[in-house]
Amino acid sequence: MADYFEDYSAYGNLSDEELLQLTITRSLTDSPSLNHSSHNPPVNYSSHNPPVNYSSHNPPVNYSSHNPPTEEPPDPKTFDGTVSRFMTGAGKSMVAYRRPDGSLVHIAPEPVEEEEPLFRAVRVGDVSKVKALTMVQETNLMLPSKPGWLAIHQAAWYGQDSCLRVLLSAQPGMINKRTEHGETALMVAVSKEQLPCVQVLLEKGSDTNTPNNDKETPLYKACERSSAAIVAALLNHGAAVNTPCIWSFTALHEAATQNNAEICEMLLKAGAKHTLVNVYGLSPLFTASQSGQLAILRLLLKHGADINSQAADGATALYEAAKNGHDEIVEFLLSQNADANKPGKTGFLPLHVAAQRGSYSIVSMLISVTSKTRVRRAGISPLHLAAERNHDDVLEALIEAGFDVNAQLSEERLRLYQDRRSTSLYFSVINNNIHAVRMLLAAGADPNRDMFKPLMVAARLNCIQTVTLLVEHRADINASIPTHLTTFPAVYMFSMKNLPMFKYLLDHGGHASSCFNCVHGNRTHPPIKTTRSERDSDRVSEQHGGVQFCEMISAPSISRWAGPIIDVLLDYVGHVTLCSRLMEHLDSYSEWNVIKEKAALPRPLLQLCRLQVQRLAGSRRLKKLPLPGGLIRFLQHQEGSVDLC
Incomplete structure (x- = not known):
């Protein structure tokens, strides 16, 4: 118990x-x-x-x-x-x-099924017991022990060729009987690589072409098991070499996948067609290229396979080899004059997929044989793909090869990105890849070609290094966003929480006076739009050229910095009037009263002179002026006071 x-x-x-x-x-x-x-x-x-x-x-x-x-x-x-x-x-x-x-x-x-005497005798190879049982009248050799599983299947499974001979002598008619999975004894023996049993079955006349339920023939299964001896035996007994399985793979497809050159040679000599394709439109040539089988590739080309044939999706063997990173295969195919300018259905060339994968060695091989005209037709440059995946070595190789760093995505490909990005520089900036940004800018990349400027992306990412690089290469600080108009430089929306960055942009030409232009002036402002739907339904901003600075600075996420932001801006403007909304912000915190005093008219003469000098000389030329260091620093907003001595 x-x-x-x-x-x-x-x-x-x-x-x-x-x-x-x-x-x-x-x-x-x-x-x-x-x-x-x-x-x-x-x-x-x-x-x-x-x-x-x-x-x-x-x-x-x-x-x-x-x-x-x-x-x-x-x-x-x-x-x-x-x-x-x-x-x-x-x-x-x-x-x-x-x-x-x-x-x-x-x-x-679960009840344990008791093994029948005949099947037990076959399993252990007791030939005398099998003989004795076959001579007993009550023994029905056509009665399965489980769905479709006869004693000959048992013998084939366990490799009992002697038992198999006895069984077939007693009942030859069961030689091609199939299991519930459609397997003949020959298929079972091939699957288990029982060569002696295969030979017995072939001698006794087993059908070499009876497929299983997946339409796989014994020859196909022998190729899957990579058994050259069994393949030879089947071919010698007339096995059909081009019968496709349920997925239209032939024995040659499977032998190519297994990288068995010996079997491939036997199949080709027996009449296997290397032009047959599976349901994916792939011939054995593609199979060998996908799996990196150089010996098979050489063999297929030797037997006349077309090196530039295309699959249903337009891909070539070279495309497949580049896509899967097989350097040796790519090198061999190029040596046999494979065409590197045949695109797949996506429009990508082998160079595109190699750049996307980051295969530097393959990219290096493909650069010289790829037409830049064909690249332009694709609507996307391999530079885009290398930049998107942060493959800096590939990016550098493409730049050195002269690929256009200012190439833009076609309209069709541009629509795939919600932010409407178009340049390789944008991809590198949004990835925060400073090294790639530096390479592209040094090679002449224009930072102002995208609708949503890379400078705005860098500011949103709070990356001062990228912002500095872009500004140094003449990024337009005062650019707007066509789809979201503002009356002030759009980049300020992304930089005001970082006052050093905000000040840097002002120092290098960012407009400040537009931040104080308000259509409402001293009048009462409309209520602040707090939700997106309210902002979208408000057409007043559109009528006045876009969102105003006082509206933007009133957003809950920014308003807490309103005082310091206005304080910084006042250093870059002359006579301006604070609108009632800005005054509300300054009145909300007692320590900000000094900022109101700073804005009071008239502005100091030194401030007005500084602005005039900046306007005449330009921010980039200030350092070169023959003026004392203290005055230069004042002009550059690096000190609060000026020492004229």
Whole structure:
């Protein structure tokens, strides 16, 4: 009984209903009946068989259920419901029968099928026992032990060729009988690489071309197993070499995938067609290129395969090799004059996919044989792809090869990106790849070609290094966004939380006076639009040239910095008037009163002179002026006061 409780506790993960059914089943099979007949002796509740403790964890069996359990398992063939199998914690295999509504009908340990004498004898290779059984009239060799599994399948599986001879001598008609998966004994023997059994079956006339349910022939399966000896045996007995499987792969496809040149040579000599394609439009040449099989590739080309043939998607063998990073294959194909300018259906050339993958060596090989005109037709440059994936070495190689660093995406490809990016520089900036940005700018990349300027992206990313690089290469600080107009430089929207960056932009030509232009002036401003829908429905800003600075600075995420921002801006303007909205911000914090005083008219003469000198000389020429260092620093807003000595 101890074993009983051990088993029962192992079923702790079962439901109450399943536990109840299991208890009933075990009580019926393991415990004596309550019927005290001579066949059913009374229960002896000795120490070896203690009574079941029906505690709260083990409730007593209740036979009042409206669906009483059955003592015998239902017949799986006629049972209307589901039959499921599972393993208990103790490692025992169980089977459960459930009605369509999910209720449990029966649960019990899965019965162990007793192996039939003939199948057991075949498995262990007892030839004399097999002979004896085949001569017994009651032995039906055509009766399977499981769906379709005859004794000859058993012999083929276990490699018992002697048993196989005995069986076929006794019943030759079963040689091509198939299992439930459509496998003949020959297919089973090939799958298990049992060459002696294959030879016996072929000698006895087994059909070499009977496929399984996936339409795989024994020859195809032999190529999959890469067994040259079995392939040779099948070909010698007339196996068809070009029969496709359910996916239209032929034996040659499979041999190419397995990189077995010996088998490929045999198939080609036997008439295998290297032009046949699978459901994906790929010939064995593509298969070899995809998987990097150089020896197979050489063999196929030797037998006349077209090196520039294209698959259903337009890809060539060179395209596939570049896509999968097979340097040796690319080098070989190029040496055989493979065309590097045939695009796939996406418009990509082999160079594109190599750049996207970051294969520097392959890119280096393809650069010289790729037409820049064909690249332009693709609507995307390999520079874009290298920059997008941060492949800096590839990017550098393409720049050195003279690819246009200002090439823009075609309208069709540009629509794939919500931010309407168009240049390689944009890709590098948004990736925060400073090294790539530096390379592109040094090569002449224009920072002002994208609709949403790379400078704005860099400011939004809070990357002062990229901002500095872009400004040094004449990025337009005062640019606007066509789709989201503002009356002030749009880059300020992304930089005001970083005052050093904000000041840097002002120092290098950013307009400040536009920030104080307000259509409402001292009048009461309309309520602030706090939601996007409200802002979208407001047409006033559009009528006045876009969102005004006082509106933008009033956003909850920015308004806390309103005072310092206005303070910085006042250093870059002359006589300006603060609108009522800006005054509201300055009045909201007592320490900002000094900023209002700073804005009071008239502005200091030194400030006005500084602005005039900046206007006449330009920010880039200030350092070259023949003026004292202190004055230069003042003009550059590097000190709060000026020492004229």
